[in-house]
Amino acid sequence: MTYRIAPSILSADFAKLGEEVSNVIASGADWIHFDVMDNHYVPNLTIGPLVCEAIRPYTTAPIDVHLMVKPVDRIVPDFAKAGANVITFHPDASDHVDRTLGLIRDSGCQAGLVFNPATPLNWMDYVMDKLDVVLLMSVNPGFGGQSFIPGTLDKLREARAKIDAYAERSGRKILLEIDGGVKVGNIAEIARAGADTFVAGSAVFGASKDSDPQRYNSVIGELRGALAGV
Numbered sequence: 212m213t214y215r216i217a218p219s220i221l222s223a224d225f226a227k228l229g230e231e232v233s234n235v236i237a238s239g240a241d242w243i244h245f246d247v248m249d250n251h252y253v254p255n256l257t258i259g260p261l262v263c264e265a266i267r268p269y270t271t272a273p274i275d276v277h278l279m280v281k282p283v284d285r286i287v288p289d290f291a292k293a294g295a296n297v298i299t300f301h302p303d304a305s306d307h308v309d310r311t312l313g314l315i316r317d318s319g320c321q322a323g324l325v326f327n328p329a330t331p332l333n334w335m336d337y338v339m340d341k342l343d344v345v346l347l348m349s350v351n352p353g354f355g356g357q358s359f360i361p362g363t364l365d366k367l368r369e370a371r372a373k374i375d376a377y378a379e380r381s382g383r384k385i386l387l388e389i390d391g392g393v394k395v396g397n398i399a400e401i402a403r404a405g406a407d408t409f410v411a412g413s414a415v416f417g418a419s420k421d422s423d424p425q426r427y428n429s430v431i432g433e434l435r436g437a438l439a440g441v
């Protein structure tokens with residue numbers, strides 16, 4: 212099993228975002244998780260395509276854009292042009308889920324659906340062929356630093372079963388990502404429940420305040436160490 216660690220820059224120092232991006236990748240992270248909030252779909256407002264474009268030169272690692280916006284389609288090509296590699300959105304925020312997935316793929320990015328804690332997984336059933344990533348929210352979207360909702364573990368097991376059954380019949384792998392409240396102390400049981408890609412915001416960026424470029428090394432090492440024991 213290959214695991215990916217995707218620090219959410221929502222908890223980074225926004226005044227030094229480029230530096231934070233290169234430092235966290237230099238410290239061993241795999242993806243940059245980029246949280247887009249519109250103060251409409253979720254009660255918070257963050258960053259858009261201009262900021263994605265601004266950080267793009269700071270890393271060659273994939274930028275994983277998590278759209279918490281409604282409507283979805285208008286903004287997709289802008290993120291693709293800004294250098295996004297993966298774009299995920301909430302199916303309840305799009306009027307035409309299949310069309311939005313196609314739009315993301317046609318823009319040259321990998322596409323994924325995001326499931327809120329109360330959103331049923333069957334939204335994915337008829338669009339498996341258009342999915343590269345399934346992202347389960349283990350907190351209600353809108354803020355970093357919340358606690359992991361334990362019921363997400365059962366939901367992960369269900370999602371894992373669907374994805375594995377699909378892989379068996381199609382030969383195609385879909386990633387299973389988890390977002391919210393992931394820490395050194397719970398990442399192993401989250402992995403055992405089936406996740407392979409882990410967003411961690413406050414756990415990573417809250418870990419160190421010193422100025423060493425590899426300051427996130429030890430927390431990312433601890434996350435990987437916990438995963439190695441799975």
Ligand code: DX5
Pocket residue numbers: 219221222244246277350351352353354355356357390391392393410411412413414
């Ligand atoms: C929440 C965001 C998350 C958030 C995770 O709506 O989608 O990506 O930054 O932060 P932590 O890891 O602190 O829960």
Ligand code: ZN
Pocket residue numbers: 219244245246277390410
């Ligand atoms: Zn997110």
